[in-house]
Amino acid sequence: MKFHTRRPTALAAILLSATLALTACGSDDTGSDSEGGDSGSGGGDLSMTMLPKNLGNAYFDTSTKGAMSAADELSIDLEEVGPETGSPDAQVSYINTAAQQGKDALILSANDPEALCDAIDEARSADVKVITFDADTNPECRDLFINAATSEGIAAKQLELISEQIGGSGEIAILSATANATNQNAWIEMMEAELAENPDYADIELVDTVYGDDEDQKSFDQTEALLQNHPDLKGIISPTTVGIAAAARYLSDSEFKGKVALTGLGTPNQMREFVEDGTVTAFALWNPGDLGFLATYAAAALVAGDITGEEGDSFDAGELGTFEVGADGVVLLGEPFTFNTDNIADFDF
């Protein structure tokens, strides 16, 4: 449904903006001199574009919902556009459109760190503030990046959860994505280091790391092999959404249900069934709603000139509190969010 209505809208927008650009050319030359006055397209309200990786994706539906509620609070005119598939070139035309429409800011989740930079540069030279969230571009081509969680935070959170669930001692194993997945390998390395150094985890032993290649069936089979090869296994960490769901499905009707703990990174929709039936007590991820909310507040602060994206700038983000811009223009949302029986019903992504 969304797909069918949005394509023509985008097309119409391009046509409209093209005609507007033709008529507005003359006044633009004089108007752009006054810095503060170019937000006035909608009677003082800011106008922004939200560009997720793709539409029809529950994760981004949630982040857009968060962004919309922030937009309501700040009376921003926020419009969501996006391609159907998550390919890098698909986002370019939407970035160009936002620039032609003279939006105040563009909030996007980049499908590619490099490929979008030219389009983004053009938009920024047309005075559009560009904020990335969830997935970053190269730091020099955007104003701010809203990072969901740091690698350290993710690694630490997962160890904290598993340690809690197995009572602080015993054998654990990791079910990862592919053997060369950059994110997962970074987290695993940090977890290994933390296990070796942190005295709280002295009694926890990491006995095996296996790879499910982010395929349901393979992750499922690897979980079976893990349980078979390590009869004393107390817990499994799966830092990938496909892996944790497959492992949970295997555990949920095996003799190890409730005996072997499982945690990691998962989405509430995939894990709901297994949290409700007691296979999994808690798992982590960030809250994409908060991510969209924060990105919108950051965009507003940038446009208003409260911050410039320099390290040390700080701004207010409504109910989420005050945030500070870190090195390379990165704003950190915080620790990963823990989902459990109490709160999983509140999420739909």
Add this chain to the structure above:
Amino acid sequence: MSHTDVEASASETLLVEPSRLSPTRRALGTVLRSRELSIFLVLVAVTVLATSKNESFLFSSDGLRNFLLNPSILLLLAVGQGVVIITRNVDLSVGSVMALTAYLTGRLFIEVPGIPVVAVIAACLVVGALLGLVNGALVAYGGVPALVITLGTLYIYRGIMLTWAGSDRINAGDLPREFLRLGTRTTLGIPWMTILAFVVLAAVGYYLHTARGGREMYAIGSDPDAAVLYGLPVKRRLLAAFVLSGALAGLAGALYTARYGTVSSSVGSGIELQAVAAAVIGGIAIFGGSGTVWGAAIGAFLLVTINRALPSLGIEDFWQRAVVGVLILGAIVLDRVLATRQARKLAESRDHS
């Protein structure tokens, strides 16, 4: 090597004029000489080895269940594939058909709350059969090799699935509990899915072995031109073979969803090759006309069991695939050797008489 004269003559009689032997000796000879038995012995050896290394491979409630349960989806595909290969064709689209019906299963449960499980499975069978019918019609009436046709439909069916599903996925939470339980439910320690697969296997195996239609499929596979000249209903039999393969792939899709609870767009990619491998390893000649679905079923069991056993034996991922490759090559070489030896023996005995 050192056959006694009695054995040698018995084996020759079995080959040239089986009716001269008593029925028991004939049956015994057939079983002992069958490819199915040798593959079965390999399966037993793998299982014993893995169990001796790790008792829970077989002797734990999960172990036994998984031993029986995990191959059942591939078994269904291998049975369908076996029938198609026996007619000297191949069906490469089964993985895509399975993906489509797996997603259909999830969608039906979401769109029509409270839909009976039986209705969903029936829908999958029908959709699978229809997709198989398309394959069969193109092969039978188009006169294009099945390899090309089903390679095309492999991509077409997968494309339909990708367009339909997009980035959407079916999660376990979307499915009713009773359906998910079907994936692991057991009676007397035997999973329902395995029982279902065995019933299908028995029915198809019996049909191929005894029914006129089944024998005609072997005849078509042995020599398609001769079958046409002889007046066999070649087109009808080919349609039936592809419809069966499609319907079984459809059933496999429903079972996949019940077992794994998650359907993403990559479901079943590459499984068509495993199905062909299972059939070939199980002794079905790739050029048709010989082999049994029993063999294909044992082949499916062997493939899945090897994949389960090798990690337990501490053998790396790469070698697991290599072992499967060696098995396929071994099966084909054995096939050639046996075929030439048989041809030579037949020629010799004709010269003697």
